[in-house]
Amino acid sequence: xxxxxxxxxxxxxxxxxxxxxxxxxxxxxxxxxxxxxxxxxxxxxxxxxxxxxxxxxxxxxxxxxxxxxxxxxxxxxxxxxxxxxxxxxxxxxxxxxxxxxxxxxxxxxxxxxxxxxxxxxxxxxxxxxxxxxxxxxxxxxxxxxxxxxxxxxxxxxxxxxxxxxxxxxxxxxxxxxxxxxxxxxxxxxxxxxxxxxxxxxxxxxxxxxxxxxxxxxxxxxxxxxxxxxxxxxxxxxxxxxxxxxxxxxxxxxxxxxxxxxxxxxxxxxxxxxxxxxxxxxxxxxxxxxxxxxxxxxxxxxxxxxxxxxxxxxxxxxxxxxxxxxxxxxxxxxxxxxxxxxxxxxxxxxxxxxxxxxxxxxxxxxxxxxxxxxxxxxxxxxxxxxxxxxxxxxxxxxxxxxxxxxxxxxxxxxxxxxxxxxxxxxxxxxxxxxxxxxxxxxxxxxxxxxxxxxxxxxxxxxxxxxxxxxxxxxxxxxxxxxxxx
Numbered sequence: 474x475x476x477x478x479x480x481x482x483x484x485x486x487x488x489x490x491x492x493x494x495x496x497x498x499x500x501x502x503x504x505x506x507x508x509x510x511x512x513x514x515x516x517x518x519x520x521x522x523x524x525x526x527x528x529x530x531x532x533x534x535x536x537x538x539x540x541x542x543x544x545x546x547x548x549x550x551x552x553x554x555x556x557x558x559x560x561x562x563x564x565x566x567x568x569x570x571x572x573x574x575x576x577x578x579x580x581x582x583x584x585x586x587x588x589x590x591x592x593x594x595x596x597x598x599x600x601x602x603x604x605x606x607x608x609x610x611x612x613x614x615x616x617x618x619x620x621x622x623x624x625x626x627x628x629x630x631x632x633x634x635x636x637x638x639x640x641x642x643x644x645x646x647x648x649x650x651x652x653x654x655x656x657x658x659x660x661x662x663x664x665x666x667x668x669x670x671x672x673x674x675x676x677x678x679x680x681x682x683x684x685x686x687x688x689x690x691x692x693x694x695x696x697x698x699x700x701x702x703x704x705x706x707x708x709x710x711x712x713x714x715x716x717x718x719x720x721x722x723x724x725x726x727x728x729x730x731x732x733x734x735x736x737x738x739x740x741x742x743x744x745x746x747x748x749x750x751x752x753x754x755x756x757x758x759x760x761x762x763x764x765x766x767x768x769x770x771x772x773x774x775x776x777x778x779x780x781x782x783x784x785x786x787x788x789x790x791x792x793x794x795x796x797x798x799x800x801x802x803x804x805x806x807x808x809x810x811x812x813x814x815x816x817x818x819x820x821x822x823x824x825x826x827x828x829x830x831x832x833x834x835x836x837x838x839x840x841x842x843x844x845x846x847x848x849x850x851x852x853x854x855x856x857x858x859x860x861x862x863x864x865x866x867x868x869x870x871x872x873x874x875x876x877x878x879x880x881x882x883x884x885x886x887x888x889x890x891x892x893x894x895x896x897x898x899x900x901x902x903x904x905x906x907x908x909x910x911x912x913x914x915x916x917x918x919x920x921x922x923x924x925x926x927x928x929x930x931x932x933x934x935x936x937x938x939x940x941x942x943x944x945x946x947x948x949x950x951x952x953x954x955x956x957x
Contacts, residue, residue, distance in 0.1 A: 478581065479500055479502070482506055483498060483499060484496050484498050485497050494510040503608070503610040505562075506525075507522065507523040507525065511569070518572060519569055520572060521569050522567065522570065523567050524588045525547075526562070526588050527563075528560070528606040528609065531604070532602075536602070540598060541595060545564040546561060546563055548560075550725075563588060563591055564588075568581075568583075568584050646689050648661050648666075648682065650685065650930075650942055651943050654940075661932065666682075666920075668899065668917060668918050670920075670921045672905065672921070672922070673925060674927050675903065675930070676701070677951070678924050679871070680947045681945055683702070684949060686869060688827070691869055691899070693829050694819065694849065703831050704949070704952050705726045706831075708948070709723040709950055710723075711946070714946045715946060725949050727829070729830050731818075731830060733837060733841075733845050734805075737848070738811050738848060740809075740852065741772060741777060745884070746764045748847070748880050751879045751880045752844060759790050762790055774806070805841060813848060815853050818852060818856075819853055819857075832849060843882065847884060850885055850889065851888060857892065864894075864895070867898075869901050870901065871901045872889060876905070876906075919934070920934055920935065
């Protein structure tokens, strides 16, 4: 029993996950309190708390989840031969607190009240879209048991953004990619994500690699132009092949969607001369002037304009550069408003369930999308350089590389190699054909996954014999998602 408000809180599941003690409590309203204990030797120094409140939707739950603007939502699907049930879990951000009763109660109350406020917003949204939802406490006992009686589903509730003290250690495992042609499970260490190349017919294979990264505690940054990755926050609507591959149920992936100009930004301070030349489409003479401007180390568009005035290039160059930068500021000003938060982009998770950081590039052209990609990756580098160096993969970025790579993509590739080698941030390179990348990259890859056709692939671990696999079905949705 846990002596906190809105109880009594009774334990329903306890265990040790990768060396961390975890207990799940429920109250009479069928709300869930998750406590992750921070131990020093055998003494409890503090704990991380999360609160979850559940609803049963009657209608398009995926659409409701996509439209909810605030708070963390998890969409769980429970399927048996005779029954299909949907659950929506509304989950708080994690809070770390010293193991002192008064402090625990103060922070718990604040967290609990925040969840209730978000619950009111969710009910309002459901009414507006005519999707009835009922609280789990009002459901029948069988429906309740099918959620709380499934211990493997409960850890997916831990969706989060980083907070002080909530970054607990995790141990990483293996990615289960499918079945070898001999019938054995095809699995590879998640550490191979330090540098992995995916090529060929690889849409399903790529989704499986991303899912396995998340399930092994790795935060995956993906850049989504079409909605195919955004869809992964919803459970798969098909369970075909699940029995063959020993998969129990569909599962949406914990995800944070980030919108350019709201959550992620272009940082001019990262751009070198050749990147600015490509970004603005400059001729050689004007590019030379950009080199002079960069000596002023401008970090905003206003500072770029000030540097142009200070350098005072030839009149037509001055006018051209001023016009270009002013137009970008007018039409894309929001994209340049702030600096990126590298900690938030790769936030470590509390347990062996990771997160997808989905950067939505659907409304941007190739030029602006590439600039966002570059700025995000450089922001991750800036943050990780402030941390202790590590080679243990705790986060990774999926980069889809085009055949024709300009200076911006060259810089992205160079930065990713540094992060992979020194800072525990993996480089998952997706490319149509392996010959589009340099031979030294092929040789350096820890894992190569070559899609032969959709559903089949050749796996080539570094220094080991290649083998052919049947790629497992996806746990999450494989369809393009609405971006509302």
